[in-house]
Amino acid sequence: MTAPVVEVANLTKEFTVKSSHGLRVIRRTVHAVSDVSLTVPSGKTVGLVGESGSGKTTVGRCILRLIEPTAGSVKFQGTELVGLPAKDLRKLRRSMQIVFQDPYASLDPKMTIGASIAEPLQIQKVEGNHQDRVAELLELVGLAPDHARRFPHEFSGGQRQRVGVARALALNPSFIVLDEPVSALDVSIQAGVVNLLQDLQEQLGLSYLFIAHDLSVVRHISDSVAVMYLGKVVEVGPAEELYSASAHPYTRALLSAVPQADPIVERERQRIMLQGEVPSPINPPSGCRFRTRCPMAQEICSVEEPALIDRGQGHPVACHFAEAVAVTLGSNVSA
Amino acid sequence: MSTESALSIRDLRVTFKTLLGNVQAVRGVSLDVQPGEVLGVVGESGSGKSVSFLAVMGLLGRNAVIEGSAKVGDTELVGANQRTLRKVRGNNVAMIFQDPLSALNPVHRVGAQVAEMVLAHHHGMSKDDAAKRAVELLDIVGIPQPEQRARQYAHEFSGGMRQRVMIAMAIANDPKVLIADEPTTALDVTVQAQILEVIDRIRKEMGTAVVLITHDLGVVARMADRVQVMYAGRVVERADVHSLFHQSDHPYTRGLLASQPTLGRERLSPIPGAPPNMLQPPSGCAFRVRCAHAAPECAGDVPELIQVRRTETACVRAQELEALV
Structure with a gap:
């Protein structure tokens, strides 16, 4: 196995929120990410x-240190990023980039897209002809070089997202965080961007962290998938295995809730209906954070937090009853 | 009805x-x-x-x-x-x-x-x-x-x-x-x-x-129970849910279904291009500019819904294309 590009260990991020009650100001802690560990192997895609x-999203941003982690370690190609001085971090940023969900919001409406794509080259003081590089990048993402003179409003949503990808590629990164890159796009357009991302990965040997709530797109693009619930990773595994044989009740419920574009499947499948909604991260439940909605919860779940344990199949699960999940909740229903 | x-x-x-x-x-x-x-x-x-x-x-x-x-x-x-x-x-x-x-x-x-x-x-x-x-x-x-x-x-x-x-x-x-x-x-x-x-x-x-x-x-x-698919301000196909998903005859509906990620397919099939500008929608069938099966006759009259196999389809070539499915 090749060395991992990104290694995250025990990452924790807490935000303080203030609310005023008359003259009293109450500070509370939002436990956004708690003790998350994950690895992105070189040239692979990890779905989150x-x-x-x-x-x-907080995990993705902590990895790039767009927000500062509260605790834990993030290693990029062996270099510890947490605590790294700004000067050194800026150098490493060439190699790690991000693509955001909304390409309209992340492109300056007053800049030509050529200028937007060239901006990282200027910031990093890259030598050479920036115009040529922009033309090359536009072709790489399936746009025409003369598009460089146009403004964001002249593009469709899918084209704008291609511009976002071109800008992320400008500095030849080895790792890209893709934060809901196709969620804002119509399904017929989505497919083209997903294909592009896969082609680029193959051509350029990129590693991706693909963050999304759409489970079927994640399954399609990812080599392995990590499932998060209320700041915790509850299950990690190879994509196909996670979808066909998940061993965490939350993953099961999530998969069974995704409607599939097939009326026969939809009308026959059994759904695990979860009660209620995700609790507040200000005051997460004790023990297992999923227990308040879990159909299998027992007393131990409120007392003892289940560790993310690999039971020997390269597929760690954080559930006291992981072995019993398949039996209790029936055979898997996948998205 | x-x-x-x-x-x-x-x-x-x-x-x-x-x-x-x-x-x-x-x-x-x-x-x-x-x-x-x-x-x-x-x-x-x-x-x-x-x-x-x-x-x-x-x-x-x-x-x-x-x-x-x-x-x-x-x-x-x-x-x-x-x-x-x-x-x-x-x-x-x-x-x-x-x-x-x-x-x-x-x-x-x-x-x-x-x-x-x-x-x-x-x-x-x-x-x-x-x-x-x-x-x-x-x-x-x-x-x-x-x-x-x-x-x-x-x-x-x-x-x-x-x-x-x-x-x-x-x-x-x-x-x-x-x-x-x-x-x-x-x-x-x-x-x-x-x-x-x-x-x-x-x-x-x-x-x-x-x-x-x-x-x-x-x-x-x-x-x-029933579904109608819209494109560029028109209904392009209408059917009961099972027929629409499994026996669609309109290239746009089929394109939409094919662009979805499904199990065991390596590459997705997007529909090329983007929806038309409704200030000046294309003549005839609005989908023809993105359609792989477009022919000269598609630029003529705006197609009406007609019963093809199990669906009502607004495509002048639906009958011929049926053979290609």
Whole structure:
């Protein structure tokens, strides 16, 4: 196995929120990410899925240190990023980039897209002809070199996302965080961007952290998948195995909730209906954070937090009853 | 159609007057929804799926020119005056939207807002009775401890609970038709599953006709009895849900289905290009500029829906293409 590009260990991020009650100001802690460890192998795609508030975006941003982790370690090609001086971090940033969900919000409406794509080259003081590089990048993402003179509003959503990808590629990174890169796009357009990302990975040997709430896209693009719930990773495994034989009740419920584009499947499948909604990360439940919605919860779940344990199949699960999940909740229903 | 339709739309056209010209958002849509059935309306952004129903409800701005007919029972909604519309809205036809927070008033208690809906169409009812009915309605849509919750404000509700409140308001007067415009798009999948179940239960128990507008083919596959696919302001295909997903004859519908990630396929098949600019939609079939099967005849007349195999399809080449499937 090749050396991992990114190694995250025990990553924790807590935010302080203030709320005023009359003259009293109350400070509370939001436990956005708690003790998350994951590895992105070289040239591979790791999918990170979870519902809103699960902390998946925060993990992505902590890895790039766009926000400072509260605790834990993030290693990029062996170099510890947490605590790294700004000067050294800036150098490493050439190699790690991000693509955001909303390409309209992340492109300056007053800059030509050529200028937007060239901006990282200027910031990093890259030598050579920036215009040529922009033309090359545009072709790489399936746009025409003369598009460089146009403005973001002249592009469709799919084209704008291609511009976002071109900008992320400008500095020849080895690792890209893709934060919901296709969620804002219509399905017929989505497919083209997903294909592009896969082609680029193959051509350029990129490693991806693919963050999304759409489980079917994640399955399609990822080599392995980590599932997050309320700031914790509850299950990690090879994509196909996770979808066909998940061993965490939350993963099961999540997969069974995704409607599939087939009326026969939809009408026959058994769903695990979860009660209620995700609790607040300000005051997460004791023990297992999923227990308040879990159909299998027992007394121990509120007392003891289940560790993320690999039971020998390269597929770690954080559940006291991981072995019993398949029996209790029936055979898997995948998205 | 057997029984009388709950909602019947004929040749609906919506044009927006803008500084750049006339945007032809809806270009001749006809449909019927039967009591107790779910009609799925699918299409991508800008296909006219939402605008059609906002027009029916009289919820568009003054720059919208609406033509055609939309009838609920004997009442014509297109061109109706505000008084008629107010009588019909919430009473015969109700609508829920993607974002329930912006549809709820932040400074009024949730229960009072539901009660207001009840009173709007029951002028003789006492306030106490309306408040009681509001609690009942919150209970019907599955809000736990409805008495306490009725006294809370919208910000104290989660996204899923807010959407339940919207549904409670929508069904307050037992409407014949419930129009749900992307009701679960802003919600997480586990919460989406809960809301879809509430809508399904209401349809079954109250016999409400449901129009479910969504871009999510999975949601349609799960919920709809019949489906119509919209593209560039027209209905391009219509069928019962099974035929549409398994025996579609329209290249656009097939393209949409093929662009979905499915198990064991290495590459996805996007539809090339982007939807047309509705200031100047292409002549003939609007999809022809993106269609792999486009031929010269596609630029001629705008294709009408015709029965091909199991679906009604608006494609002049559908008969020939059938052989290619």
